[in-house]
Amino acid sequence: MQKFLEEGRVLEQQEVARQTHRLRLEAPRMAGAARAGQFFMLQVREGMDPLLRRPFSFHRILPEEGIVEVLYRVVGKGTWWLSRCAPGTPLSLLGPLGNGFELPPIAAGPVVVVAGGIGIAPLQELIQQLLAKGGVGRPADIHLFYGARTGAEQLPENLLEDLGISVYRSTDDGSLGYGGFVTDLLRRVVQEKNLQPSQLYACGPLAMQYHVARWALEHKVPSQLSLESLMACGIGACLGCALPAAQADASSQDHYLHVCKDGPIFGAESIQWHKIQTHGAPPTIFLYS
Amino acid sequence: MAQNPDARGASHDLSVQLGPLRLKNPVMVASGTFGYGEEYADFLDLTALGAVVVKGISLAPRPGNPPPRLVETPAGMINAIGLENVGVDAFLQSKLPYLRDRQVPVIVNIFGNLLEEYAELAARLEGVPGIVALEINISCPNVKSGGMIFGTEPSMAARVVEAVRRATTLPLITKLTPNVTHIGEIAKAAVGAGSDMLSCINTVAAMAVDIFSRRPKLANVFGGLSGPAIKPIALRCTYEVLQAVDCPVIGIGGIANATDALEFLLLGARAVQVGTANFVHPAVTREIIEGMRRFLEVERLGGVEEYIGSLNRECLFPFAEIACEMTDLP
Ligand SMILES: Cc1cc2nc3c(=O)[nH]c(=O)nc-3n(C[C@H](O)[C@H](O)[C@H](O)COP(=O)(O)OP(=O)(O)OC[C@H]3O[C@@H](n4cnc5c(N)ncnc54)[C@H](O)[C@@H]3O)c2cc1C
Ligand SMILES: Cc1cc2nc3c(=O)[nH]c(=O)nc-3n(C[C@H](O)[C@H](O)[C@H](O)COP(=O)(O)O)c2cc1C
Ligand code: FES
Numbered sequence: 001m002q003k004f005l006e007e008g009r010v011l012e013q014q015e016v017a018r019q020t021h022r023l024r025l026e027a028p029r030m031a032g033a034a035r036a037g038q039f040f041m042l043q044v045r046e047g048m049d050p051l052l053r054r055p056f057s058f059h060r061i062l063p064e065e066g067i068v069e070v071l072y073r074v075v076g077k078g079t080w081w082l083s084r085c086a087p088g089t090p091l092s093l094l095g096p097l098g099n100g101f102e103l104p105p106i107a108a109g110p111v112v113v114v115a116g117g118i119g120i121a122p123l124q125e126l127i128q129q130l131l132a133k134g135g136v137g138r139p140a141d142i143h144l145f146y147g148a149r150t151g152a153e154q155l156p157e158n159l160l161e162d163l164g165i166s167v168y169r170s171t172d173d174g175s176l177g178y179g180g181f182v183t184d185l186l187r188r189v190v191q192e193k194n195l196q197p198s199q200l201y202a203c204g205p206l207a208m209q210y211h212v213a214r215w216a217l218e219h220k221v222p223s224q225l226s227l228e229s230l231m232a233c234g235i236g237a238c239l240g241c242a243l244p245a246a247q248a249d250a251s252s253q254d255h256y257l258h259v260c261k262d263g264p265i266f267g268a269e270s271i272q273w274h275k276i277q278t279h280g281a282p283p284t285i286f287l288y289s
Numbered sequence: 290m291a292q293n294p295d296a297r298g299a300s301h302d303l304s305v306q307l308g309p310l311r312l313k314n315p316v317m318v319a320s321g322t323f324g325y326g327e328e329y330a331d332f333l334d335l336t337a338l339g340a341v342v343v344k345g346i347s348l349a350p351r352p353g354n355p356p357p358r359l360v361e362t363p364a365g366m367i368n369a370i371g372l373e374n375v376g377v378d379a380f381l382q383s384k385l386p387y388l389r390d391r392q393v394p395v396i397v398n399i400f401g402n403l404l405e406e407y408a409e410l411a412a413r414l415e416g417v418p419g420i421v422a423l424e425i426n427i428s429c430p431n432v433k434s435g436g437m438i439f440g441t442e443p444s445m446a447a448r449v450v451e452a453v454r455r456a457t458t459l460p461l462i463t464k465l466t467p468n469v470t471h472i473g474e475i476a477k478a479a480v481g482a483g484s485d486m487l488s489c490i491n492t493v494a495a496m497a498v499d500i501f502s503r504r505p506k507l508a509n510v511f512g513g514l515s516g517p518a519i520k521p522i523a524l525r526c527t528y529e530v531l532q533a534v535d536c537p538v539i540g541i542g543g544i545a546n547a548t549d550a551l552e553f554l555l556l557g558a559r560a561v562q563v564g565t566a567n568f569v570h571p572a573v574t575r576e577i578i579e580g581m582r583r584f585l586e587v588e589r590l591g592g593v594e595e596y597i598g599s600l601n602r603e604c605l606f607p608f609a610e611i612a613c614e615m616t617d618l619p
Contacts, residue, residue: 002331003331003332004331004332005332005570005571005572043569048363048364048516048517048545049363049364050361051361051363051364051365051366051516051517051565051569052361052366052568052569053568053569094571229356229357230356230357230358230359230360231359232359232361232366232368232565232568233322233328233567233568233571235324235328235329235571236324236328237322237323237324237328237329237567237568238321238322238359238368238370238568239321239344239353239358239370239373240356240358240359240368240370241356241358241359242353242355242356242358242373243356244355244356253352254352254355255352256352256353256356256373275355276356277355277356277357277508
């Protein structure tokens, strides 16, 4: 599992949903080495501001074409600069990093995939892998629960429903699919259809992940959650990307997991959820010009 | 000087004498930015470095601060890692052997909350093969005197250095914090107490807030600023320290390329440490070393020692000199 630097090149960028861009990068070595659920650190711009690389999941990994795709939301300075990169722009990639998803064993049964907003990014490649080689009987046994604030932020049907998988959409404002939280939709559908998932995969905002984790623990479904943290290095050197680890017992001292080397994929049981602190979700608007 | 292409390596010599240490070149990596070395092995040949300063070690393992621990700022970052580390036992057992087996000179950065902890740590590291020096991080709160930072008061800094000095024969580097009024005073106190060398600077005390959530961006509220943003502060500190004491000094702060590194050497620093830049470009130190070699070639210098401390204190060219040059123009 060697990590490396690769000079990639922007092939094209497209705004595929509101504030959501799909970036195709020519990076043959990365495309040959990466696995679903892993991530890489992208230098969005030469120079000192922004200074640090930004972590992104692999949205699609296309080894034959030598291409990796990123699906990202513009939330701040780095992603704003990234959105302005024209085809041909060279960008430095550092990766592949982290553990990645584990695919279920052959014929393990239906799987549940929960995506919140931009959290769909790594799950798209996961779904492709499940379809290609995972232990899922029929495409329809992949149950994707996909929530967002509003319909305009969701990926279109041709990228998801057309794969033959079961898709359940929800929006906070009710503009598309079920009106409410994706985790409520998950509870309902699983009960109605009496689904017995063999595995749960999820990526999305922290609040969603928390509810997904609780659900998975309650229902004793093995889970693989893709979690985030602010990162400086991505390779285990700065120790900045800490998340509170579950305690062996109540008396034991706090200790931390590191998203870049222990994750970014974690089981719901390994995190001490109530100890997580953030300074808030990314803002819905940002002041930058 | 005669240009002998075959003797390129020898005629552009990067090796430096740093107190009792002979280094292959003046480029080291800074504590806390390079893990325990192994993290970077995929990206560069660790043996090419002058030395590796490992993440700060304490007697017992420390979990570190709750997250968020990091925030990026213009040309820099603020961290409040809280000195998370595996503790000295695990360091000696599972971290040090990797670097020792590869013959990379290791400098161990040590810290404690009590004088006795510093001393005990130093004693534990005495005589351990592979360790070439200790770097004393005095930017820690002294729990006995109400959490005051050891490194902000000359007499307290001196007591830490004395305690470590008594406990070990290893060469000692004291790492100075810039968050003081007179860094030269702390430098004098450390050298007076037996520090063989000094390194400066540690991170600059800083803070960031979020206008939407109306909260500090770090769980710890305060953190330490590092990266290119602090280089001018680091240069000023290095200059003041060099004026205050007569011992080898290692320059640290915002170094991201060979030019930055050479600026510290020009002042008189005998080596440099590269920190935050490793996060952006894991192989940046290799580029810095190569860049230095090219600089020596272009400047026709036999070795980097010739360049160290060659700063001309007069800030600008005297006008007469420029005028003379102008009259030579056709
Ligand atoms: C392993 C991993 C994989 C990721 N994959 C993707 C992906 O596929 N697509 C995508 O759009 N984003 C992804 N992210 C998040 C992405 O890295 C951040 O959105 C990005 O760094 C923001 O940079 P910026 O300069 O635009 O924002 P900044 O100006 O740095 O920050 C703007 C806002 O975004 C928030 N923010 C910054 N970094 C993060 C972060 N790491 N996680 C959550 N919020 C953050 C800040 O708190 C702030 O409110 C991933 C993060 C991690 C850790
Ligand atoms: C994430 C991080 C962790 C650090 N940890 C330590 C440490 O454990 N001990 C120490 O003496 N300095 C530590 N430092 C300070 C650096 O060694 C260095 O002095 C400082 O970052 C300035 O250099 P730079 O601008 O090149 O990063 C740390 C810095 C960073 C960014
Ligand atoms: S991002 Fe630096 S240790 Fe994880």
